Each structure stands twice: as structure tokens, then as C-alpha cells.
Amino acid sequence: MRLRALGLALVVLTPIAGCQSAADDDARLMREDVRLVVDAVTTQDVVPPRATFAGLLRQQQLTPELADSVVEAMRTVFDPRRLQASQTYWVTHTIDGLFREFRYQINADELLRVVLRTEGDATHGTAPRFDAEVVRLPKEYQRAAVSAQITPQTNSLIRAFTAHGENQILPLELAKIFSGEVDFNSELQQGDRFDVLFDRAVRNGEFVGYGDIVAAVLETGGRRLTAYRFADDEGNVGFYDEEGRSLRRAFLKTPLPFDPRITSGFSYNRFHPVHGIRRPHLGVDYGAPTGTRVLAVASGVVTFAAWSGEAGRLVKVKHAGGYETMYLHLSGFGQGIKPGVRIDQGQVLGYVGMTGSATGPHLDYRVTKNGTYLNPVTAFKGMPAGEPIVGERMAEFQRLRNEARDQMAAQLVTPVTTTASAD
Template sequence: MSGEIDPTRSSLVAAVGSAGEEVQLAITMADVLGGEIDFNNDLRIGDSFRVLFERFLREDEYDDYGNVLAAEFNNDGRRIRATRFTPPGGDPGYYDDAGRSLKRMFLRSPLRFEPRVTSRFSRNRMHPILGERRAHLGVDYGAATGTPVISVANGTVVSAGWSGGSGRMIRLRHTGGYETYYLHLSAFARAIRPGARVAQGQLIGRVGSTGLATGPHLDYRLKKNGVFLNPLVEHRKMPPGEPVPAEHLGLFQAERERIFGLLIEVPQIPAVLKVAAGAP
């Protein structure tokens, strides 16, 4: 399947939907490419993409999606390609053309789609309610009440509860001295409690306007070794995950050429591998 970001389809969800596919495919694509592209803020008019994916059928009707096998996204002048590959004896992952993992320690955003940055990190911002200048130690994303909020990295819940002007707030601890904070939530996801472990991309709560808030939004904060940092800057510095092992690089390159060959062969129709539901 191919698509383009334009004035009438300014989000990945809209572009995928206009091609006749479901929102779940857009969510899966965002999971694959979320370490490289912030789909909330990085998309530009004229961006384009191609994707090869599995579709499960039941009695010749759509039932569900399987894996994204290959994806190419042209974003603001750069091309990002992802190949799904399973090293012998390892777990499946997504890699760029050089065999570098596309998985980052942190996702670019705790919201998958469409919200906008309404207030940036600042040491001296006029507070919209209190009417005084004070530090804003996070990034505000405007989004509708109930929008899913996901963990940007694997971690452990430090706290999940009411926190004064921050309203319902979740605090997560990650490796490397990092902590993340998610403020003004309307609700917590099931099983989010102190001590619980969470996975990258896992639903942890939903956007709200609890505490001191003028409307529904997510205030997302990032701390390292006790100091709050600008998430939009710090996320760009995150190193990639483990590359394809050197001894398997030849296998990866062969799989990359094979899978992108399938994508190139079907440019005018949805690039889909159809699998009957229940098939092995």
C-alpha cells in the first residue's frame, strides 16, 4: 500500500484510511517507525510512504492485520526504511538498510497520532491559570479527553495517583537514570500501580484535564539523574538498539532485498500478503 500526506490527509491515520485500510495498520506502522518519526509533530505536506503487510482473512473478508514486513517513509527530505528480520536464535525486530535497529530506548512521543505541541519546555513561562511566570518542565500535547497515553520506554511504575495541580499523574522509572512523568490524566490503565512493570508502547492512561489545566492535554516530562530535560531535544540523542549481529548481516541483506522486491513489484495495488485466518 502507498500513501501521501497532503492538506486533506494530514495525519497517518487519514492517509491510511483514504487507501481503504483500518486505523490498526496506522498504529502498527507508528510502532515500527516511532523511534525515528514523531507522528504527532514531524509529518509534512508531501511526505509519502509504502508498506508491505500481512492481512488475515476469514471467508475472504478482512479479519485482522498481521505483521508489517517492510515500510518506507519519506519524511521532510529523509527516507526511512524498515525491514522485519529475525536473526537465527533471536527475536524479530525492525532494522534500517544498514542493519541498525529502529528501536530506540525511548519513543519520540507518548501519544501515537494527531495531537499537537501546545506548550514547549521552558524555564520561564507565563502560567495560563496562575498568571505568573514559572518553569514549565515538560511538553504539553493538546489532545481529546480519553486519548490513549503510552509509555515511551520499558520501566517500572513509581507512582500513579493524584498530585495536586498535576492532577492524576503517573511517574515511571527507566534504566540509565531516566524518569518520565505523565500529568493531568483522566484515567489510569488497568494494573498501573506502584511496582508494576510496563513495556515500551504499553497503554498506561488517558488524556484528561485534571488538576490545574485549561483544557484536555498531556503534560509529558523527562528527568535524568534528578534534572528535568527538554524531551524534544533529549529524545533525538537516544542511541539505537542492537544491530543485526555481524555474522547474520548477509542473511539480513538477502531478506531486505527479497522483501523490498515484493514491495516494488506491486506499486499500484495494496502491498499485502493475504493469510487465511487460522492458517499456520
Template sequence: MSLQKSRILAQSLLTHARLRVRPPRHPRITAAIGAIFLTTAATVFALATGEDNTPVLQQTVVEQLAIQANQIVDTGEWGYLREERVQRGDSIAALMMRLGLDDSDAAVYLRTAAEAAPIHRQLAPGKVVSARSDANGRLLALIFPLNTADQVLVVERRGEHFVTHHEVLQLSTRVQHGSGEIRSSLFAAADAADIPDAIASQLADIFGGEVDFHRDLRRGDRFHLVYEMLYHQGQPVRAGRILAAEFTNDGKRYSAVFYKPSGDTKGGYYTPDGRSLRKAFLRSPLEFSRVTSGFSNARLHPVFHQMRAHKGVDYGAPIGTRVRAVGDGVVEIAGRQGGYGNIVVVRHAGRYSTAYGHLSGFAPGIKVGSRVSQGDVIAFTGQTGWATGPHLHYEFRIDGNQVNPLTIALPGTPPLAAADLARFRSTTAALQQQLALIKRDNSGATVTASR
């Protein structure tokens, strides 16, 4: 018992005694009673401040409880589950070995079955492959992520045979934050910050109308991102969209947040004050490349070795690189045309058209009369026509005349309506706050949060 409690107990006893005992008529009696009171209070105080040594009564009770018999649950032949990440230069045999599989029948099936062919074609570094096996290393099931449509290829053992089918992934979305600094290139900075290449490409698209990512990047440029990643059973499957971004180029800061205006099913990117960043045309038809030959009225032609005008921009890129439509429009030409080789010409609204030459092939569905949207893949780079190496020849035309696509002022899109501006501010306020918070972190680390 604490000292404070002891004092309270002693005081209460004294008070109680004063209220219960009438004052005596004789002084001697008064002195005697006072002595009794003091003795009592002292005794109580002494007892209260000491340890409580009162023995505690203990009793052991033994009770017989009814125990139900164990029930065995048949879970089937589940086996052992193991995951491995595909490494550069991997073969099916090497991957099976790391997965702990020792199954010649499975190896033959995966090598020869037509149903399993996508595994060979899409065995890309970084993919996470899962396998279930029994105690002897026999394959029970193999789960391989496919490149498109959020699907996996599942190979299952059925008795002594194997069956293969596709399954749609049940994905969950996580919001992630990341920051990076340009040292050599945008993609190198994204890799250093563990940010997917797809997000880096989106970043270049968002600010492509303000920053030329082929020519304008400077060492020390920085970016901050809030973006989505899609997961399946705790494993990242693919990147989602950027929700908010800031890019500082040569000391000038650009900011964007994603927003869907009323009646707009796609959405787009806007500055914090509600100005749309979407241009009527992308600055470049390639996600990321380098300019190998600029727009010029006179240059030495690499094939004919004569001074000729070069009415377009050449982008060096490996054969098969995806070519995007820089704006909405209708395909006017899709075929072979003289020195252009394979070419696509897209007619846009108003006075504008664009041309894409030296292509190795056309994207599925691209033909004369096809409608395309900005960013759609329409073709693939090649070396057809008058070309000495694989590249894309790109032209931007106004009233049929070629102009320099790198210097022309690209038309913008209408701003948000006044009625939608208040909704924009309330909807995007949280994203802008997140972006402001991660700017304080200069480490470039990535932080995740599920939703």
C-alpha cells in the same frame, strides 16, 4: 486432408512404383508405363484433396443401468444464513431486522441476558454479525465477534431456550499491499487507501523515532506497505503486523522490514542495510494526537494565570485514550500527586525516567514495582489535577531533570551482529522486492495474497 499431405501421398506412390518396376526394354512399353504412372498419381491427388464422403457407421446401444435409491442425509435444522455489517447508530433491534429475524423471544434474551451483555457493549460499526434462522425468522444461532482474543460470542437456540458461549476463531493470514498519500492526516490517508487504523498506528510507531507524526507531516508525503490481515471464514477479523514499509516525509525516504534476529522471540524493524529502527524510547506516549502545549521555561499557566515554566509536553486527547510506556522500565509511582493528579512515573535503564500526568485511571496490573515494556498501555488520559481540559502531560527526565522530549536525541539500540547480517539479507529480500513492486502503483489500491 491438407494439400501438403496429398503431395506427400502422391510422391510416395511414385517412389514406390519406381522401386518395384524394372525399366522395360522397348520405348513403347516405357511410354505406356509412364502414362499409367501419371494417371495413377493424378487420380490419387484428386481423391486426396477432396472431401472424405465415406459414410460413418452409427449404431445406437441401449443399456440398462442399476440406479441406487436416493439416501437422505440428516443435516439437522441448519436454516438460512445471513450476514450484516454493524452500522453507526445501530441497535440490537435494528440489526435483528436487517438479519431477517422475527423472534420476540430472541430479542428479549439478547436485551436482558447477562451472557449477551458483551453484544451491547461492543456493538461497534464495521463488525460483521452472522445469524442463522428458520423459514419463519426464528433465531437458531447468532455469531458476534468480540473485541479481544480472537473470539466470537455464539448465541444458540436449544429447544425453547438460548445458551451463550465463547469460541476461539480459526484464523488464516493474508498478506496485503497498500499505498497512500497524506492530504490532511495519516489516518485520513489510511482510510482513503482502505488500510486499517491499527496498521496506520504501527506505521507511526515504526518511524516514530525518525518522523514526528504530530508535527512533521507534509501534504504529499507518501507511504507504501506490506502487512498482514487475519481472516475468519473469508471475513477480516483484525490487522496483523507490518512486514515492510516505506514512508517519504518532506522528500526524505525511510524504509523498514520486519525481522527476528537469532534468539529474539519478538523481532523488530530494520533498515534495508540491517540497522535497527527501534529506539530505546518512543517519541510520543500516545499513538496519535496533537500537541496543545509545548515545553517552555515561561508560559501563562491556564489555571493560575501566571507566567510559569512548563517542563513537559501536553497532548490533547479525549478522556480514556490509551497511554503507552515509551520504553522498558519499572513503575516507580502510580497514584495521585498534587497538580499532576493521577500520575505514573516509570524508571528506565540508566539515567532516564518518564512521567505521565492528569490521568483518568491506570491500566490493569499497573502498580509500584510493575515491569512494563515499550508500547504497553499503562494508563488512560483524563483531566485530574491542575487541568482545564482532557489531555496528557508528559515529561522526559534525565537524572531527575525535565528535558524537551520533542527535541532530545533519543538513544538507539545495538545493530545486528555480523553473523546475523547475512541471514537478515536472505530472509528480508522477498519483502523488499514486494515493496519495490508496489511503489510502481500510484493508485493506492490494496492487493491481497493468501498464505
């Protein structure tokens, strides 16, 4: 819906000249005082599908030349190809129709501004000049806690949290923390309970997103799992249990940047869809679109990166402890991936494809230990854990852990029972 204000009507005040500090600009942008003005017209609208910035500006009565100049000015701070449908934008003119300012809501935290600094002069052949910037919109964080439970009515992790007014981002982040311990797609049971202490992002009193998860407690299948956020000596943030043991395993659960769908499991007697015979399938197939990033599940050394018959483009990585991982049917290799290269956990090895013997785009992921093939799904929980907290950092961890416990207990009416450890 388009909103337009003219003359003495109530409009959003947008200064058209003069210099202000960045702090003043941020405060003005967030406050947007409503006043009676006589020299500005601000039009607010929503980006339609398949729009361009130049097209939006021409619709707001800018000449093609001026619209192109505004787009060129914004390129210094923002890629115009990132324009998204359904985002809000504003165009400000003087009462006599001269363009003064363009604003575009990039996301919940950023605003693009292009302001006319000097007008062009066709007589002297000078072009208009603009100031462009991406403004970070201020927000504050409030510590909050929520308790959720799996019930017949809330029978999934997401439903358990949305029933308490949270959106799906919070439970999805929680699932990442405990992904090394629980399969949230198949292992949740009636009565499982979650307590989460987190930071809620607020702007002008309204919720705009989530900050960090600080602590979490999960009771599932008779087990009690805990997670506390903590930074190691090098500033790397992770989650640790009550005793300071890392929840991050030395191996990622899957090589894809999301919880993927298994299209074919590990089997010694699978019917092959291409060859029409039964033979072993010594890996797990994950369905994913062509071009999806394939990540190294652990640090190691690339031992093979080339075409390999029915496997198509294949990468093999050797890891510590006698482990080797294989990534089949890739559409291409990651930058710099070749034999002998040392790679880090999470580094891009290649991209999902359907090269070799494949009926559709997927990743065939395989794991061996000392030459013996393992089921990647079940073997994951037996893989090495991450590094624990040791030495002088343990006292700081215990202090922050206890502080988080107290905050969670104070905010929740019936928190999951916490058993204090002897420190």
C-alpha cells in the same frame, strides 16, 4: 434493510439439524449457496442503535423466554454487551415458525452462531438446549505493494495512500513504524515518497483488511529511511533498517496509545491558565479524554505514585541512562503501580484525568536526564535506539531483506531507488 425469504423463494440455505465438521461449517458459512428450499426461512437485518440481542430476537417473533435462553447460551462464548449497531445478523425459522438458528457478524473475521440443539418440553419441564460458537471466517493473504507521494493534491500521508485506493489503516500503520524518525503531522514535504510492501487480506476475492507490512521505504527531506519486518530470537517482531538497526527506540514517542494533540508545549515562560502568571512549564500537555490509558515510555522502576499537590496524582519512573519520566494529573493509577515496582515499556501506569491544578482532562508529561528537564518532543530523537540484529540472525535478516526488496521492485513500476549494501 430487512431481507426475508419464504417457502419456495430463493433463500440462504442454513441446515437446521445434523452434525458437521468445523471445516464444513466454515466453508458453508462463507459459501452460502442459494437454492430452492421449502423448510427454512432466513431473515437478514442490521442492528439498530441502542439494541439488545433479546430485543432483536423478540422482534423476530421469539417469545421473551426463548429470546432470553438464546442470549444466555451465547454468553458462554461471547459477551452480549459487545453488540454493535450497523452489524448484520440473521435469524432462521422453520416454515411453521419454530426458531432454529441465530447468527451475528461480530467483525470482518468472526461470526457468532447459536443453533437450537433440542427443543424444550413444557409438559416435562425441560428447557431448550443450544450450541453456541464463534466461528473464525477463513481468509487468505496476497502480497501487494503501493507507491505514494506527497503532492499539492495529496498533501497528507492518508490522502497520498487513499488516492491509490488504499484506506487509512495502511498509512497509519506506516506512520507507527517510522514514528521515531519522522513527525508525520509537521515534517512531510512536497515530493516526499513512500513505497510499501504488505499483505492484503482477501475473502472470496474481496478485500477485507490488511495483514503485515513487510517492508517500507520513505524519502523525506533529503533522507532515505528503510524498514524491514523481522523477528528476533525470542519471536518479538520489529522493524529494522538496511543494516539491521532497530527502528524502535528505547523510549516511546509519547505515553498515550495514539498520536496525541499537544495543548501546551515545553516553555520557560508560559502563562499559567489557572494562576494567571508566567512561570516555566517543564513538560508537554497532551489533550485526551478522561480515562485514556497512560503508558510507560520505557522500562524502569516506579519511584513515586501518589498525590502531589498541584500535579494531582503523579507517577515517576526511573530509567537507564540517567532518564526519569513523570506523568501528572492522573485520574487513577494502573494496577500494581507503586514505588519499587519494575515496569515494562508500554505498561499502563495510570489514566488521564484533571487532578490537581488543571482546567480540563490532559496528561502533563515530563522528562529529565541527570536532573535536567528536557523538551519531550525534541529530546525523543536523541534517546537511545533499540537493540540491533547481531550474530547468526543477521544472515537470516539479510536474506529476508533482499527477498522483500525484490518483491517490491517487481510489483512497483517506479519504486524508490534501493541502494544495495555489501553483504
